Amino acid sequence: MPLPCRLLVxxxxxxxxxxxxxxxxxxIEPVAVYAPVDAGAPHVRLAADALPxxxxxxxxxxLNGPYLVELAQRCGATAIHPGYGFLSxxxxxxxxxxxxxxxxxxxxxxxxxxxxxKAATRAAxxxxxxxxxxxxxxxxxxxxxxxxxxxxxxxxxxxxxGGGGKGIHLVRSPEDLPAAMRLARGEAQxxxxxxxxxxxxxxxxxxxxxxxxxxxxxxxxxxLGERACSVQRRHQKLIEEAPAPGVSPYLRGALLESxxxxxxxxxxRNAGTVEFLLDGDAFFFIEVNARLQVExxxxxxxxxxxxxxxxxxxxxxxxxxxxxxxxxxxxxxxECRISAEDPHGGFLPSLGRIDGVVEPQGPGIRVDSGFxxxxxxxxxxxPLLSKVVAWGRDRAEAIARMRRALAExxxxxxxxxxPFHRWALEQPAFLDGAYDVRLAExxxxxxxxxxxxxxxxxxxxxWLRRKAAASVLVSDGPAARPASRWIAAAREEGLR
Amino acid sequence: MTFEIxxxxxxxxxxxxxxxxxxxxxxTECWRLVVGGRAVPVRVQEREGRLxxxxxxxxxxxxxxxxxPVPSRRASARNGVDRVEVRAPMPGLVVSIPxxxxxxxRAGGAVAVVEAMKMQMExxxxxxxxxxxxxxxxxxEVAGGQVLVLVRAPAPKAGEEAxx
Numbered sequence: 001m002p003l004p005c006r007l008l009v010x011x012x013x014x015x016x017x018x019x020x021x022x023x024x025x026x027x028i029e030p031v032a033v034y035a036p037v038d039a040g041a042p043h044v045r046l047a048a049d050a051l052p053x054x055x056x057x058x059x060x061x062x063l064n065g066p067y068l069v070e071l072a073q074r075c076g077a078t079a080i081h082p083g084y085g086f087l088s089x090x091x092x093x094x095x096x097x098x099x100x101x102x103x104x105x106x107x108x109x110x111x112x113x114x115x116x117x118k119a120a121t122r123a124a125x126x127x128x129x130x131x132x133x134x135x136x137x138x139x140x141x142x143x144x145x146x147x148x149x150x151x152x153x154x155x156x157x158x159x160x161x162g163g164g165g166k167g168i169h170l171v172r173s174p175e176d177l178p179a180a181m182r183l184a185r186g187e188a189q190x191x192x193x194x195x196x197x198x199x200x201x202x203x204x205x206x207x208x209x210x211x212x213x214x215x216x217x218x219x220x221x222x223x224l225g226e227r228a229c230s231v232q233r234r235h236q237k238l239i240e241e242a243p244a245p246g247v248s249p250y251l252r253g254a255l256l257e258s259x260x261x262x263x264x265x266x267x268x269r270n271a272g273t274v275e276f277l278l279d280g281d282a283f284f285f286i287e288v289n290a291r292l293q294v295e296x297x298x299x300x301x302x303x304x305x306x307x308x309x310x311x312x313x314x315x316x317x318x319x320x321x322x323x324x325x326x327x328x329x330x331x332x333x334x335e336c337r338i339s340a341e342d343p344h345g346g347f348l349p350s351l352g353r354i355d356g357v358v359e360p361q362g363p364g365i366r367v368d369s370g371f372x373x374x375x376x377x378x379x380x381x382x383p384l385l386s387k388v389v390a391w392g393r394d395r396a397e398a399i400a401r402m403r404r405a406l407a408e409x410x411x412x413x414x415x416x417x418x419p420f421h422r423w424a425l426e427q428p429a430f431l432d433g434a435y436d437v438r439l440a441e442x443x444x445x446x447x448x449x450x451x452x453x454x455x456x457x458x459x460x461x462x463w464l465r466r467k468a469a470a471s472v473l474v475s476d477g478p479a480a481r482p483a484s485r486w487i488a489a490a491r492e493e494g495l496r
Numbered sequence: 497m498t499f500e501i502x503x504x505x506x507x508x509x510x511x512x513x514x515x516x517x518x519x520x521x522x523x524t525e526c527w528r529l530v531v532g533g534r535a536v537p538v539r540v541q542e543r544e545g546r547l548x549x550x551x552x553x554x555x556x557x558x559x560x561x562x563x564x565p566v567p568s569r570r571a572s573a574r575n576g577v578d579r580v581e582v583r584a585p586m587p588g589l590v591v592s593i594p595x596x597x598x599x600x601x602r603a604g605g606a607v608a609v610v611e612a613m614k615m616q617m618e619x620x621x622x623x624x625x626x627x628x629x630x631x632x633x634x635x636x637e638v639a640g641g642q643v644l645v646l647v648r649a650p651a652p653k654a655g656e657e658a659x660x
Contacts, residue, residue, distance in 0.1 A: 344555040354523070355523035355524050355525075356521075356522030356523020356524065356525070356526060357522055357523070358521055358522045358526070373522075373523065407537060407552075408537070410521045410522040410523075410526035410537060410539070411522065411523075411526070412522045412523025412524055412525035412526045412539070413523055413524070413525065419550055419552070419553045419554070419555065420553070422552050422553040423553035426553070448551075448554035448555065448556045449554060452551045452552065452554035452556055453503050453504070453556050455529060455531065455536055455538070455549075455551050456503065456538075456549035456551060456554075456556035456558055457501050457503055457508060457510050457556075457558065458510060458512075458516050458529065458531050459518065459527070459529045459538045459540060459549050459551070460499070460501050460510070460540070460547045460549060460558040460560055461497075461499045461501060461510035461511070461512035461516065462512050462516045462517065462518035462529065462531075463518060463527070463540045463547065464497075464499050464512065464560060465497050465499070465512040465518075466518055467585070468497065468622055470583075470641070
């Protein structure tokens with residue numbers, strides 16, 4: 001089956017823009033969908049065609065699987081890309097696409113079903129000979145204590161029906177178990193509609209490393225190298241890099257080989273990510289993310305491939321477009337996720353209208369962005385605005401370029417995580433590559449430097465002066481009125 | 497112009513002369529601060545009478561409530577008397593007008609109170625003078641930059657700075 005002529009992009013924001021761009025590169029007509037609040041957003045403007053979504057709440061339309069399938073049929077699209085989030089890991093949406101004769105750009109429903117059941121995936125992976133953390137299958141309340149004692153404290157309670165850091169509870173002792181089980185079950189029910197939970201050994205200071213894999217319908221599986229994702233807050237990734245620093249060639253080889261083995265054991269198809277926890281030099285499988293991931297660009301930068309284009313080819317039944325030996329591992333790439341959150345205010349979402357943007361540019365910088373000046377950040381969506389990716393011949397060059405890019409990036413109207421990233425890129429633990437998942441915790445105590453206070457005072461004074469100049473304009477009859485606009489301009493300049 | 501500025505409770509007077517430059521970069525909040533031969537990107541947000549200034553990874557809260565801008569001599573008219581327009585700093589609702597026509601007001605004295613997003617802000621006269629005209633009334637919606645009050649200020653004599 002050849003590439004589709006028209007493809008429906010069932011998402012919004014930066015990932016919809018990313019998919020639209022891949023379509024353009026391949027000569028496919030991208031069709032965007034949009035909730036009313038997203039009319040005029042970049043993913044709509046860049047697409048060949050755009051269709052409005054119904055629904056009272058803005059997120060509703062992007063979650064309406066049957067309607068999206070109907071829209072695809074109506075506009076003549078023969079493929080749907082779900083992006084990440086929304087319907088991207090929903091087996092019934094993938095099945096509905098297949099049933100309608102539309103190519104779903106992602107794993108088939110059966111694989112999504114398997115990967116969505118975290119406990120079942122763990123068991124399948126363990127029997128393929130890949131190490132998993134000590135843990136249980138899904139447990140009911142009666143058997144929880146004996147299962148917990150087998151796993152050992154401290155441990156994590158995790159939702160069987162979902163990931164993304166939701167429904168995870170740390171339990172340090174047997175007394176705390178019953179209450180934590182109730183909380184975790186409640187959260188799992190709310191977030192995933194599935195109250196099943198399982199137990200997993202807790203690692204105190206792990207590093208998080210994942211492997212990008214591609215798998216085609218002929219059974220071919222390759223990896224595109226690993227990514228390090230240990231800069232996290234509340235189990236949400238903030239910074240990713242490829243390759244992973246501080247990983248020996250031997251460990252790297254074992255991780256990559258294990259990831260391919262996991263993909264084969266699960267009968268995986270299309271692009272996916274196999275996630276591991278590193279405890280020292282020991283590694284353990286955690287889960288498979290059965291979708292295109294937010295952090296895929298760091299892999300694209302070092303491997304020199306277009307993962308979305310590969311996804312489209314594989315969804316059409318073609319083999320993986322390149323062999324394992326053709327995948328480069330060239331240089332270093334770092335990604336910072338720019339979210340509309342206030343890092344100085346507990347990372348609370350920052351809502352409002354963005355009234356100005358200057359994106360970083362220059363050698364080695366890529367910005368995947370889904371907003372523009374005039375866009376409103378609403379509470380209905382994920383706060384991710386854009387991703388800055390820096391590539392360098394080595395890690396030091398990538399870090400230097402990322403610092404430069406973060407200094408250039410100016411977003412006006414909402415708070416963003418840019419200041420956090422500027423801080424992180426100066427941390428000794430980050431610079432020497434020996435950081436683990438606790439790095440971001442250090443941020444909370446960050447106090448302004450004396451230099452910053454001195455500059456802030458100067459900035460405040462200059463700001464007040466400008467404002468005074470703008471509000472105190474003189475008029476006193478014709479005599480005082482400037483003779484021309486040139487004089488008026490010069491006068492304003494003088495007041496600046 | 498000299499401004500009274502508070503950083504972490506410490507009061508300081510900062511002279512905002514030509515050696516401190518603030519160039520707009522993006523939107524209403526992002527600027528390039530050029531000071532002492534250095535150019536530093538900054539973001540300035542106005543919050544409840546304070547300024548939040550973000551520089552690099554740091555955010556500094558700057559108190560400016562009592563800041564008294566001294567009008568520049570360049571703002572003076574030539575015929576001995578200035579009429580200074582006091583404008584709304586933001587779009588909002590006029591809550592009250594403490595000033596009355598003919599009343600004398602000192603520089604920094606409140607002439608109007610404007611509310612926006614449930615925050616009230618005093619609008620101060622930048623100059624000492626006499627209230628000549630009141631152009632809005634309480635309860636009225638005003639646009640950002642709209643003239644609220646006119647203050648007639650005596651212009652300084654040549655070679656003399658205006659009195660605060």
